[in-house]
Amino acid sequence: MYHSRFSRLVLHIVLGLTACIVVFPFLWMLTVSFSEQSSVLNRVLIIFPSTWNIEGYKEVFRQTPYFRWFLNSSFITILLTTLQLVFGIFAAYALSRFTFPGRELLFFLVLCTMMIPPQAIMLPSYMVITSFGWVNSYWGLVMPNIAKGYVIFMLRQFFLQIPRQLDEASQIDGCNSLQTLYHVYLVSALPAIISVTLIQFVRNWNDYYWALVVITEKLKLTLPVAIVTFRDETLVRWVPTMAAAVLSVIPVVLLYLFGQRYFLETNLASGTK
Amino acid sequence: MTYKRWEPYAYIAPVLVLFAVFFIFPFFYSLFISFNDWNILTGGKIFVGLKNYRTLFASKIFGLSIRNTLLYVFTQMPCSVILGFLYAVLVEKSGRAKVVYRLFFFIPVVISVSAASLSFLTIFNTMHGPLNTFLKLFGITGPNWLNAPESALPAIIIIGVWQSFGYNVILYMSGLKQIDGQLYEAADLDGASALRKTVSITLPLLSPVSFFVVVITTLSSFQVFATVQILTNGGPNNASTVWVFYIWREAFRYFETSTASSAATLLFVFMLAATFVLVRHFQKTVFYK
Numbered sequence: 001m002y003h004s005r006f007s008r009l010v011l012h013i014v015l016g017l018t019a020c021i022v023v024f025p026f027l028w029m030l031t032v033s034f035s036e037q038s039s040v041l042n043r044v045l046i047i048f049p050s051t052w053n054i055e056g057y058k059e060v061f062r063q064t065p066y067f068r069w070f071l072n073s074s075f076i077t078i079l080l081t082t083l084q085l086v087f088g089i090f091a092a093y094a095l096s097r098f099t100f101p102g103r104e105l106l107f108f109l110v111l112c113t114m115m116i117p118p119q120a121i122m123l124p125s126y127m128v129i130t131s132f133g134w135v136n137s138y139w140g141l142v143m144p145n146i147a148k149g150y151v152i153f154m155l156r157q158f159f160l161q162i163p164r165q166l167d168e169a170s171q172i173d174g175c176n177s178l179q180t181l182y183h184v185y186l187v188s189a190l191p192a193i194i195s196v197t198l199i200q201f202v203r204n205w206n207d208y209y210w211a212l213v214v215i216t217e218k219l220k221l222t223l224p225v226a227i228v229t230f231r232d233e234t235l236v237r238w239v240p241t242m243a244a245a246v247l248s249v250i251p252v253v254l255l256y257l258f259g260q261r262y263f264l265e266t267n268l269a270s271g272t273k
Numbered sequence: 274m275t276y277k278r279w280e281p282y283a284y285i286a287p288v289l290v291l292f293a294v295f296f297i298f299p300f301f302y303s304l305f306i307s308f309n310d311w312n313i314l315t316g317g318k319i320f321v322g323l324k325n326y327r328t329l330f331a332s333k334i335f336g337l338s339i340r341n342t343l344l345y346v347f348t349q350m351p352c353s354v355i356l357g358f359l360y361a362v363l364v365e366k367s368g369r370a371k372v373v374y375r376l377f378f379f380i381p382v383v384i385s386v387s388a389a390s391l392s393f394l395t396i397f398n399t400m401h402g403p404l405n406t407f408l409k410l411f412g413i414t415g416p417n418w419l420n421a422p423e424s425a426l427p428a429i430i431i432i433g434v435w436q437s438f439g440y441n442v443i444l445y446m447s448g449l450k451q452i453d454g455q456l457y458e459a460a461d462l463d464g465a466s467a468l469r470k471t472v473s474i475t476l477p478l479l480s481p482v483s484f485f486v487v488v489i490t491t492l493s494s495f496q497v498f499a500t501v502q503i504l505t506n507g508g509p510n511n512a513s514t515v516w517v518f519y520i521w522r523e524a525f526r527y528f529e530t531s532t533a534s535s536a537a538t539l540l541f542v543f544m545l546a547a548t549f550v551l552v553r554h555f556q557k558t559v560f561y562k
Contacts, residue, residue, distance in 0.1 A: 015367055018360065019377040022439065026380060028403060029392040091288040098281035106285060113296055115548055117496040119517040120541040123524045123533050124299035124306070147291035177276050206385035208499045213525060224387040228503055231391055238395050245388040256383045260376055263383070264443055 026249075033057070033242035056243035063240075064230055065219055066247065073223040073248075077204045080142050084200050085193070088151035093181050095152065096159035097167065107156075113149035119209060126213055140214045141222075145204075151196055158192040159185055195262040202252050223248040300541070306534040325535040335536065337511050338519040341426055345515060346494045349433040353490050354483070356434065357441025362475070364442065365449050375446065378439040389436065390503040394419070397428050397504075422512035425505050429513055432500050437493065441486050448482035449475070484555040491551065495544055516540055 036053045060066055094100075095107055118125075125144055126135075134140030162185060170180045186193065208224045215221055221229065227244040234240050256263055307325055311318040329335050364374045381389065396402050397418035405415030416424040452475065460470050476483075498517040501507060507514035507522065514522075520540065524533035 011363060011367060012370065015360075015363055015370070015374050019374055022435065023377055023380055024403075025389055025392040025396060025435070026384060028396060029388070032395060087288050087291070090284040094281040094284035098276065098284075100278075100281045103281070106289070109292060109297075113292060115492060115544065116300075116541060117492070117517065117544060119496060119498060119520060120537045120544070121296065121299040121303055122521070123530065123537060124302040125295055126524075127302070128295065128299055143291070144295040147288040147295070152288065177280055202383050206383075206387075208385065208387050209502075209521075212502075213521075224385045227391060228387050231394075236394070241391055242395070245391045249384050249388045252383050252385070253380075256380070257376075260379075264375060264379060 026253075029242045029245050029249075032238050033246045035239055037237065037239050053239075056239035057247070059234075059240040060230070060244045060247065063233070064226070064244070066244070068219055069221055069223050069226045070247075072220060073205060074251075076138060076141055076222055077201060080145055080204045081197060081201045083142070083146045084148045084151050084204075085197055087146055088148060088155055088196075089181070089186070089193070091147075091152045092155035092159055093185060096156045097177075097185075110149045110152050113147075114153060122209070122213060129214065135214060136216050136220060137214075138220075141211060145207075145210070148200070151200060154196050155189070155192070158189045162188045191262070194259075198255060198259050198262050201255065205252055303534045303537055303541075306531060307538045309531060311530045311534075321531075325531045326539075329532060329535050329539070332532075334511055334514065335519060338514045338516050341512070341514060342495065342497070342516040344426060345430055345433065345497055346491060349430050349437070349494045349497075350487070350490045352430075352434045353438045353441055353494075354486055356438040357486060358445050358479075358483075360438070360442045361445030361449055362471070365446060375443065378442045380439070381436045382440050386436070386499040387503060389432070390500050393428075393432050393500075394504055419505050420509060422509050425509060425513040429497070429500050429504065429515075432504075433494060433497060437490060441490065444482055444486050444489075445479065448479045452478050480555070484551075487555075488548065488551050491547060492544065495540070495547070 033056050034052050034054065036051070036055065091110075095103060095110070129135060129140040129144065132139070132143075134143070166184045166188065167180045170184050175183060206224055207222070211222045211225045215225065218226075218229070227241075227248050230244050231241045306318075308320060308322060309318045310321045310324070360374075360378065364371055364378070367374060396404050399405060399415070399417045399420065402415075402418070404418070408415040418424050418428045456474050456478075457470060460474060465473070496517055497515050498521065501513050501515055501518045502521065505513040507518050516536070517540070520533050520536045523529040523536065
């Protein structure tokens with residue numbers, strides 16, 4: 001099929017057009033954010049604004065505690081991702097290397113937490129954090145999300161692929177199980193661990209529904225919720241709204257562009273095995 | 274292996290405690306609330322048996338939200354899976370440019386729903402949005418997208434497909450890579466057409482991947498929430514109210530704790546059932562090497 005030049009050309013046209021459609025919402029957001037308020041509504045399909053205007057961005061910084069929101073998001077994301085990984089690595093280690101009574105049941109529990117939508121238990125979870133006094137606090141945002149089925153499941157898949165001989169060798173060298181975890185498992189599964197870390201970083205950064213429920217105070221908001229409240233405040237004025245949206249996705253987009261290998265190659269295939 | 278008996282338990286204990294407090298307990302608690310009449314503001318509760326469920330089933334809006342959810346799942350999921358497969362095959366064929374296409378298709382997966390929703394809010398704008406402006410070039414008057422009952426849900430579905438199919442492209446591409454190229458060469462010798470090769474080689478060999486893709490996409494499409502909450506707020510006139518949005522609104526806007534818990538319990542049971550059906554169905558048809 002792809003022997004002929006013509007069909008190759010058609011293939012690239014189809015893929016190129018689709019790629020444009022797929023990134024359009026992102027490009028649109030970017031270009032609207034640099035437009036002038038008045039020109040936006042008259043603009044037809046011209047993608048690039050005639051003059052680059054940063055009024056929208058200025059307005060975001062003038063009217064909102066944007067820097068504070070950014071710090072909130074960064075703090076929560078870094079803390080949560082680190083904890084998810086540390087707890088996940090230990091749990092995955094137990095589930096992949098050791099045989100012990102109750103292991104199958106525990107693994108089933110991990111699968112259950114992946115299958116069940118978090119929204120199905122959001123109300124009682126909310127009551128739990130209320131009883132701890134964690135509403136409107138970062139504890140409430142972080143604690144319920146530390147144990148993540150996805151992280152444990154993925155890391156377990158990768159740990160299972162590590163040859164048993166390696167940890168027998170490390171035992172002969174006198175390592176205890178903690179040292180084996182460090183010297184054998186963490187070292188061998190490093191690319192996988194980086195993948196899972198990046199994916200969780202993005203998910204935590206983007207988390208919307210739980211942050212929407214837990215945090216009510218404006219100064220404590222994280223970016224995904226904050227930009228939506230900002231939209232309501234500006235009465236949906238496109239330019240500042242899009243500027244706020246662009247600022248909120250920049251860290252994730254940069255991370256994705258620089259770490260694309262980890263997003264696209266290492267991690268996903270293991271789920272299908 | 275020489276390790277002490279308690280070691281694996283020590284490694285898994287922290288996670289287990291967190292699961293118990295933030296997953297197992299809330300689940301049973303939710304079940305418990307659903308059988309009680311409970312006012313979150315006054316704190317009073319009375320055991321009422323199945324009354325909440327009966328009220329729920331009698332509720333027109335809940336029925337509507339289920340209908341909308343099923344409509345969403347049964348259009349978004351197939352579109353997302355089929356496009357995922359189609360584009361995986363096309364991207365695989367595109368030679369060196371493969372890396373670039375793949376990079377682009379995955380972008381919607383990493384961008385936050387809330388930022389994407391804000392962008393779509395302007396794209397779907399009836400008067401000035403680029404979508405209707407584009408349609409006008411062909412003399413088509415675009416619908417009143419997010420503000421009309423008949424087009425609000427389709428708009429949400431379009432966004433759902435946009436968001437999710439790139440993930441499926443990547444999953445299918447990793448599956449395609451594992452297929453032995455010699456099979457196609459043998460089929461070429463036998464003079465098989467491209468369609469024939471797809472039906473007889475690619476699809477059967479990809480069935481484990483398809484299984485995974487369908488399950489993941491179905492489960493996540495049942496959870497559609499943020500796009501609805503941000504773009505339409507369930508409206509107009511509940512035309513885009515979906516299951517999870519219904520639960521959220523009952524719980525955190527109307528403070529109808531019991532109704533919300535019953536709806537959440539039903540969602541849970543339904544998702545479990547959906548998973549079982551999918552697993553059973555695919556066990557019969559999936560081809561494993």
